[in-house]
Amino acid sequence: MVGLQNTLLISVAALAIGLIIGTLMATIKLIPSSEKLPVKVLKKIVDAYVALFRGTPIVVQLLIMYFVALPLIGLARVPPLIVAMIAFGLNSGAYVSEMVRGGILSVDKGQMEAGRTLGLTYVQTMKLIILPQAIKNIVPMIGNEFIALIKETSVVSFIAVIDLTKAFKQIGDATYEYIIPYLMLALCYLILVLGITYLLRLVERRMRRSDRD
């Protein structure tokens, strides 16, 4: 039970962190063609961030976060559960930023132009016209990211967090019988993922009903 709770806890917290970081970074990337130096630097930083977190395995990021990065800044005593949340959150941010950006870019560019020719500002057009349309593209992707997180967090036992996977492994270790626990483990993940998929479908259907395009 602790295992299930931790798996969900890490996934939810990581998604929340990922949403905040990802939205922020997508916003920076979408600042209209500015030649101003600070903006350019910010955009480069975002690019580097995305490349770094997408270009290395999450297990490696987790290990570095726990054994290298946090001790280096004097935070060696942070509970591993929190470390897992942060590591997966930072990782998720890289993916979410691409999703948010893609969702916004998929809105026809005539929409922004139409808003601007009506005298609306960039921010007003973004908020009232672009985002409400983009959100329909983004939500399903965020749902998939959550599903990915549930499964990917199965590596957190590398830093001694007891999640679903670790819990079942412990059962196996105790009984020297692995077949049943591991099949049960797979079933658990499957039920989780199917359950979330089902909820996602409901949300999507509701959104499509309001999408009279």
Place this chain on the structure above:
Amino acid sequence: MIETKGISKSFAGKLVLDDISVKVEKGEKVVIVGPSGSGKSTFLRCLNLLEVPDKGEVWFEGQQTNRPGVNINEVRRKMGMVFQSFNLFPHLTVMKNLTLALTTLGLKPEEEAQEIAHGLLKKIGLSEKAYQYPSKLSGGQKQRVAIIRALALNPDVMLFDEPTSSLDPEMVEEVLKVMKELAEEGMTMVVVTHEMGFAKSVGTRILFMDEGKIKENAPPEQFFNDPQNDRLKEFLSKVLVKIV
């Protein structure tokens, strides 16, 4: 009312507008024609600074608009624009499409904005579509709504970029009719179009654009009956054959 002074614009090193100076007086209906890729849209979009010229000046109602410090949103509010692809907001009802700018910009309270919208819808005979979503409208209806969406802000000039080019032939007329009525009411208009009939009957002046330059600038009779520029003669022989 609108004036460009020597504006130029390049895209990726390719000169699209080449030193264009044009003046549009209040009440004029200026029609722009020319081959595809000649820079008509780019020129039109420079007038309300959807594209910013690399060189030259754009003036509107006595002030230079492509200058730092100008509130471009206030300028654009007075310049309605209609696009080839309508660009209605698909997630909002027709009514919301019409009132969004008025209310968001704080120009009119909600009820008054709705009254304006109802009045305009009535004028184009689409009152019963007020609470429909754009996807329920035909192309011609969409474009008529797009026109009155711009009119709701009570602009001083209307810019049209090939407003009938993406319509099925049987819907072209209903849109041109709305534009003709607008012209008769005295609206200042700049219209990019391939509709030569419209150019002839509504235009007070016709510009022929080719390779980023204005190659002819004349009243309709002269433009069609006594064209000076060789490229225009060639262009007219092609499009007029197409009409027949």
